[in-house]
Amino acid sequence: MPGFNHTTENMKTKTLLGFFLLSVMAFCVSACQDDAEIILFSGSELVDETGTCTNTVSSTVLYLNGWEAENIGIANGKGGYSAQSSDETIVTATVIDNRLWLSSHGKKGKVTVTVTDKDGNYVTLPVTVSYGVLTFMCVDQPEFQVSRPSEDMLSLDSESELQEKVNVAMAPYSFINKGDICILRPDDVYHLSEEGTGGKFIYKTEDEQILVEGTYQIEWASLGGKQKKAFVFTYIDKNNVEQQHTFFNFSPYLGTQSSTRERGPITTAWLEEVSDSPYLEGVLPADRTVVYWVDTMISSLSAEDL
Numbered sequence: 001m002p003g004f005n006h007t008t009e010n011m012k013t014k015t016l017l018g019f020f021l022l023s024v025m026a027f028c029v030s031a032c033q034d035d036a037e038i039i040l041f042s043g044s045e046l047v048d049e050t051g052t053c054t055n056t057v058s059s060t061v062l063y064l065n066g067w068e069a070e071n072i073g074i075a076n077g078k079g080g081y082s083a084q085s086s087d088e089t090i091v092t093a094t095v096i097d098n099r100l101w102l103s104s105h106g107k108k109g110k111v112t113v114t115v116t117d118k119d120g121n122y123v124t125l126p127v128t129v130s131y132g133v134l135t136f137m138c139v140d141q142p143e144f145q146v147s148r149p150s151e152d153m154l155s156l157d158s159e160s161e162l163q164e165k166v167n168v169a170m171a172p173y174s175f176i177n178k179g180d181i182c183i184l185r186p187d188d189v190y191h192l193s194e195e196g197t198g199g200k201f202i203y204k205t206e207d208e209q210i211l212v213e214g215t216y217q218i219e220w221a222s223l224g225g226k227q228k229k230a231f232v233f234t235y236i237d238k239n240n241v242e243q244q245h246t247f248f249n250f251s252p253y254l255g256t257q258s259s260t261r262e263r264g265p266i267t268t269a270w271l272e273e274v275s276d277s278p279y280l281e282g283v284l285p286a287d288r289t290v291v292y293w294v295d296t297m298i299s300s301l302s303a304e305d306l
Helices: 160-169
Strands: 038-041 060-063 069-076 082-085 091-096 099-104 109-116 122-130 132-138 143-150 153-156 181-186 198-204 210-223 226-236 242-250 266-273 289-303
Touching: 038 122, 060 069, 060 099, 082 091, 091 109, 099 109, 099 122, 143 160, 210 242, 210 266
Parallel strands: 060 122
Antiparallel strands: 038 069, 069 099, 082 109, 091 099, 109 122, 132 181, 132 289, 143 153, 143 289, 181 198, 198 210, 210 226, 226 242, 242 266, 266 289
């Protein structure tokens, strides 16, 4: 990890470019055959280029913690369309004005929707109904970094002797390790980062061993004397004691991008201020701050496993 010589806002060149260019629907785009009888497409009208339909839909996802209904365009075919779901307890399907309307009913599962025209031509659409989740994998072993408050929030400290003392003192502290995974299930996938919003989280090892389960909430908290939005994770540890970790996400902050088509996976840093740790008593000068730095790879919004 490079030495601290920048402010917290630009500590690393890794950014969350396009993270919240997340898909509102999980579309699988497929080539459009010239002789296709029925075509399903996203948006208000079919984008039909030479031999290709760029907005065709071959499958979709309805999120139970977000958009639980969808409508998809129908093109080609002979008109007089009708639709049938393979399991109407999970998804119902109707056709109105050449649009396929899908509605979920609070139940996870997979169905196949069949759209048929008046001549019996048909096309099938796989539909998954589940909760939308975001998955973070820790790509490097987290590190402790000594810094000092400044006008730009934090400036990285270059005193190697103090840094080494902090590393030794904080050796017993461990919350996240390289390869570990954190899965967030927001209460609303389209309001992921507004103050007061939150959801559930699962923290587990790379081999799927669950370490911690709990909830998280978006709150304002102080980092280096500056107020920033933070993810406050709360859980009950193995000793039946409530624990909290407050992580700041950089950069840019989650939710600053629009929610359109997915761009991912991407990398971003998470920081937790641990200056008040009892391990640092008598070690850390009053004008210094210690942050716990975690680099993660973030996968785009996806459906929770059924």
